[in-house]
Amino acid sequence: MSLPKPLQRWLPLPIASYLIGFFSVATLLFALIGGWMLHQSKEISRLADAGRLQAAQQELAAAARRVEEALQAITTRLSLWEEVYQQLGDPTFYEYWRSNRAMQAGYTPDYVVAVALYDAHGRTLQPGTEGGLPPQRPTQERIIRIEEGRPYLYGFSALRGKGKLDQSSGHLGIKMDFRQALPALNHLVYIEAPSIRYPSQPASFASVDELLAQTRFTAMPIAETAQLEQLMADTLLRYALLSLLLLVLAYLLTSYLLHTPLRNLSAYIDTLRRGNGGHTPSPLSRPLCVSEFELLRNSIVSYQLELEQMNHSLDQKNRELWKLAHHDALTGAPNRRAYEEDWQRLQQLIRGQRLSLSVILIDCDHFKAINDSYGHDVGDRVLQQIATTLRQVLQEGDHHYRLGGDEFAIHLLNTNHKQAEQLATRCLQQLERHDFRELGIREPVRFSIGLATASGEDPGLLGQLHKHADIAMYQAKRAGSNRIVVYNPALAASGEVISSSRFITAVYRAVESGTGIELHFQPVVGLGSDHRGFHEVLVRLRDEQGLIMPGQIFPVIEAEGLAVELDYAIIHRLAQHLAEVGSAAIGRFSINIDGATLMHHDFMERITALKPHLQRVPQGIILEVTETALISELKEAGNRLMQLRQQGYTIALDDFGSGYSSLRYLASMPVDIIKFDINLIRDLEGEASQAGITADMARLIHRVGYQLVAEGIESEALLQQVEALGFTHVQGFLFGRPEAETIAQGRLQYPPSRPSGQEHYTKPDTTH
Numbered sequence: 001m002s003l004p005k006p007l008q009r010w011l012p013l014p015i016a017s018y019l020i021g022f023f024s025v026a027t028l029l030f031a032l033i034g035g036w037m038l039h040q041s042k043e044i045s046r047l048a049d050a051g052r053l054q055a056a057q058q059e060l061a062a063a064a065r066r067v068e069e070a071l072q073a074i075t076t077r078l079s080l081w082e083e084v085y086q087q088l089g090d091p092t093f094y095e096y097w098r099s100n101r102a103m104q105a106g107y108t109p110d111y112v113v114a115v116a117l118y119d120a121h122g123r124t125l126q127p128g129t130e131g132g133l134p135p136q137r138p139t140q141e142r143i144i145r146i147e148e149g150r151p152y153l154y155g156f157s158a159l160r161g162k163g164k165l166d167q168s169s170g171h172l173g174i175k176m177d178f179r180q181a182l183p184a185l186n187h188l189v190y191i192e193a194p195s196i197r198y199p200s201q202p203a204s205f206a207s208v209d210e211l212l213a214q215t216r217f218t219a220m221p222i223a224e225t226a227q228l229e230q231l232m233a234d235t236l237l238r239y240a241l242l243s244l245l246l247l248v249l250a251y252l253l254t255s256y257l258l259h260t261p262l263r264n265l266s267a268y269i270d271t272l273r274r275g276n277g278g279h280t281p282s283p284l285s286r287p288l289c290v291s292e293f294e295l296l297r298n299s300i301v302s303y304q305l306e307l308e309q310m311n312h313s314l315d316q317k318n319r320e321l322w323k324l325a326h327h328d329a330l331t332g333a334p335n336r337r338a339y340e341e342d343w344q345r346l347q348q349l350i351r352g353q354r355l356s357l358s359v360i361l362i363d364c365d366h367f368k369a370i371n372d373s374y375g376h377d378v379g380d381r382v383l384q385q386i387a388t389t390l391r392q393v394l395q396e397g398d399h400h401y402r403l404g405g406d407e408f409a410i411h412l413l414n415t416n417h418k419q420a421e422q423l424a425t426r427c428l429q430q431l432e433r434h435d436f437r438e439l440g441i442r443e444p445v446r447f448s449i450g451l452a453t454a455s456g457e458d459p460g461l462l463g464q465l466h467k468h469a470d471i472a473m474y475q476a477k478r479a480g481s482n483r484i485v486v487y488n489p490a491l492a493a494s495g496e497v498i499s500s501s502r503f504i505t506a507v508y509r510a511v512e513s514g515t516g517i518e519l520h521f522q523p524v525v526g527l528g529s530d531h532r533g534f535h536e537v538l539v540r541l542r543d544e545q546g547l548i549m550p551g552q553i554f555p556v557i558e559a560e561g562l563a564v565e566l567d568y569a570i571i572h573r574l575a576q577h578l579a580e581v582g583s584a585a586i587g588r589f590s591i592n593i594d595g596a597t598l599m600h601h602d603f604m605e606r607i608t609a610l611k612p613h614l615q616r617v618p619q620g621i622i623l624e625v626t627e628t629a630l631i632s633e634l635k636e637a638g639n640r641l642m643q644l645r646q647q648g649y650t651i652a653l654d655d656f657g658s659g660y661s662s663l664r665y666l667a668s669m670p671v672d673i674i675k676f677d678i679n680l681i682r683d684l685e686g687e688a689s690q691a692g693i694t695a696d697m698a699r700l701i702h703r704v705g706y707q708l709v710a711e712g713i714e715s716e717a718l719l720q721q722v723e724a725l726g727f728t729h730v731q732g733f734l735f736g737r738p739e740a741e742t743i744a745q746g747r748l749q750y751p752p753s754r755p756s757g758q759e760h761y762t763k764p765d766t767t768h
Contacts, residue, residue: 006565014719019564033235049219056190056219064208068142070109070185071155071176078107078115078172079159087117088159088170091125098131104615108174111181113152117159118171125170133173144178144205151178151198151211178211192218217529328402329378329686331387339401343466346411350456353606357462358412358420358453359469362390362427365446365477367406375733376678376712378439380407389434393427409469416420417453419485424449424484437659447673448476452487477555506541506548507556511565516541517573520738521589524709526733531707531728534588534622538738539570568606575609578616586613590622590652598625598637607644614648634668641670652709656680657697669727673729674701678712684721695725703725 042471068098078084083101087094095118102108102115118124122137133154145153151177160169181365183193195218198211201379205211326338335343350357364370371379389398390408401409410427412420428449436445450473454461461468472487509515511575541548557563574591585607610621624642625637641651652673653666657680666674676698683690702708702725710722713732722730 002505029444033238033242036235052190052219052221058216059188060196060212060215061209063182063188064212066185067153067176068208070181071142071174072152074108074112074176075155075157075172075174078174079100079157081107082171084117084159087125088119094125104588109181109184111177111184112174113177114175114659116175118156118173118272120169120171122171125550128762134177137171137173142207143212144208146199146201146203149198149200152176153178153181153208177296188220190220192220224366242603249433262428283573326407328387329683329690331384331402333387333391333400333402333408335401336403339403342401342411346413347462350413351459351462353454353456355414356416356453357456357465358415358417358451359465360410360412360420360424361403361450361466361469361473362386362408362424362428362431363448363450363473363477364406365448366549370441370445370551374440375714376682378441380682381439382436382441382445385436385439386431389430390427393430394422398423404753409466415453417451420453421449421484421486424451428483447483448473449484450474450476450487451484502543502545503548503556504550506543507553507562507566509543511543511562511569514569514573516543517569518542518547518740519570519573519577520740522731522738523736524590524729525735526729527723532588533729534590536592536624536731537570537574537589539566539737563594564597564600567592568602571606572608576614578610578613585690586616588617588620588622590624592654593626595626595637598640604640604643611647620648620650622650622652622673624652625671626653626655638668638670644686645670656696671706672706673709675709675711676727679707681710681712681718681722685718698722698725698727702728 083097087097098115098117103112108115114133116124116131116133118137124133124135127135132152137156139155141156142156145152147156152354155174155176157172158169158266159172179196179198182196183235199214284533288456326334326341328335346357349355364382367379367382370382383402386406386408387400387402391412395411399411401411403409410423412423428447431447435443450469450471452465452468452472454465456462470489472485472489475491476483476485506516510517518540520538520540522538524534524536526533533752535602539550539553541553557566570591578586607623614620623641625641645651650673651671653669653671654675655677656674657677676694680694680697683694685691699706706727707727708725708727709731710718710727711731713730713734715734719730719734
């Protein structure tokens with residue numbers, strides 16, 4: 001079909017010439033409909049805002065009434081307390097009663113600031129001990145005042161003698177923090193609680209309504225979805241009908257002008273897709289009505305080149321991400337994920353064939369003691385040098401892995417146990433030749449190596465290969481054994497303990513009679529004045545030869561299965577220590593509870609040894625439980641932790657991030673404090689991707705409302721990072737090492753401040 005002759009004189013024309021008229025009409029119609037939609041949306045928003053503001057005002061008034069009702073309830077409860085009338089009759093110990101008994105006996109919540117008693121004439125029982133209340137009882141029963149920018153609600157009521165005692169009449173005064181009580185007593189739906197702004201200048205109000213008249217707030221956004229959705233549905237229907245009409249018109253217009261050129265372009269794109277577009281002439285050989293098609297073809301070619309570059313870049317990024325996911329950030333060695341994936345592939349490769357597979361496990365003896373004694377920076381460098389040494393020993397094609405902590409592994413394919421033992425010997429010789437003294441380590445760094453070999457023709461042994469190498473490695477740790485042990489069935493049957501007789505004896509004496517248990521305390525510093533610090537209770541054992549560190553204790557505990565018995569011995573020793581300090585005030589502290597101990601049938605009875613001291617420790621004693629314990633028996637563990645919280649204990653989730661399902665199960669765990677695993681904190685100083693994951697997790701959990709503790713803080717730079725992420729507490733050698741001191745007042749009440757030259761640091765308030 002050819003165009004009319006009058007039109008042929010004007011060809012070719014730009015495509016804009018054909019579409020300008022069409023889109024002019026379409027644009028006008030769309031603008032009219034869009035303006036109508038905007039007007040309707042604004043009207044709905046106005047109505048929603050008005051309703052939301054009214055609901056918020058009513059909610060604020062109702063919340064204030066609940067605060068006044070709470071004040072009345074507290075006044076009534078105190079007026080029935082026998083001790084109130086005893087103080088009116090004999091105010092000798094009034095100051096102690098007012099500041100201790102009245103505020104901590106369970107009669108007053110946290111938002112009650114002070115309680116005072118007045119005699120029958122309205123004078124305070126002991127001048128100068130009002131605790132913020134006026135020395136003379138005002139005539140009004142309720143007053144609200146602005147003090148230091150915060151509103152306080154005062155309530156006064158007359159008391160009458162009760163009981164058989166000859167008690168005089170008097171008056172009761174209560175001072176309540178209105179700003180704290182309002183959100184504590186109400187679940188605000190229409191108001192953003194942090195946005196409530198009270199008058200800041202000192203003032204007095206005769207009623208709460210007068211205060212509310214000058215109070216400002218921000219209402220919660222409430223979506224008025226019903227009207228808006230209906231409006232949008234109607235509008236979209238109109239747009240759809242209009243679009244359909246325009247598409248029909250566009251099809252009729254472009255079927256002649258664009259169909260043939262687009263078909264030719266499609267053929268050319270197919271040529272490019274096959275990869276030889278640069279060597280094939282363009283199929284667009286006939287004159288076209290639209291001059292922009294040739295430019296479009298060139299754009300397609302350029303786009304194809306850019307896509308190829310992008311694909312290349314994506315492939316490179318994928319390789320980098322795979323490396324990050326399968327390599328340890330500290331040592332550069334393949335990590336446990338890579339180990340497990342390679343392990344599965346190797347098993348499938350040799351299963352049923354006459355090929356052998358060997359596993360070598362290498363462990364640094366007493367690595368935890370190195371960390372505790374020299375700091376985690378030195379421990380990290382030890383691990384890096386171990387990985388470097390193993391890389392130098394292995395041949396091309398052999399792989400070593402860091403499985404976690406101080407444990408490394410090697411896979412050897414088609415190698416018998418003699419050849420594997422020779423390689424293990426070379427590894428051990430090179431590690432022992434390495435001079436770790438350059439890191440400041442005074443004692444020798446020792447290693448234990450376990451080796452196991454299996455054939456693909458024995459699927460049973462092949463599946464147990466890693467376990468057998470693990471048994472052999474722990475056997476190598478025994479005093480007097482070879483540093484390299486090859487697995488044989490007798491090792492598994494013997495069940496011998498991996499440790500020296502000295503450590504075994506010390507551990508059994510500790511769990512059986514409590515002998516030799518020594519409690520050390522490390523400060524956990526609160527960041528800012530709003531977060532109170534505490535001390536973590538750590539265990540050491542002492543015998544005739546000196547102090548035994550955790551690196552020697554816990555291998556015995558793990559091998560002998562004595563975790564529950566050790567926890568019970570520590571609880572008993574801690575209760576004795578608390579009794580030894582007598583009536584002295586004690587600081588807040590935390591103790592570690594193993595998962596097996598938490599789920600033990602006697603645990604709830606054994607933990608009662610600490611219950612008498614809960615009242616002596618403000619904000620309770622903190623129980624640190626590992627997340628793996630909670631995940632393994634989530635429901636029962638949650639029930640037990642809920643019971644402990646109801647008794648007054650604070651629950652901390654220890655080693656967060658070391659398990660497999662932390663974020664998934666966190667919402668189901670009844671805990672108050674989250675202690676990030678030290679490896680997660682170290683990731684903040686590692687590569688950007690790993691640091692970003694840790695930072696995002698910390699911000700997310702902080703926004704939910706948990707208190708966060710960062711372990712292993714040994715540098716000012718790392719401290720500043722965790723402060724910026726919202727961590728509320730920090731722990732590490734920057735603030736103090738574990739010390740064998742009493743937790744009585746005056747001994748461990750104030751954790752060490754930062755090193756000199758950093759006076760800008762705000763020392764945390766740890767008076768509790």
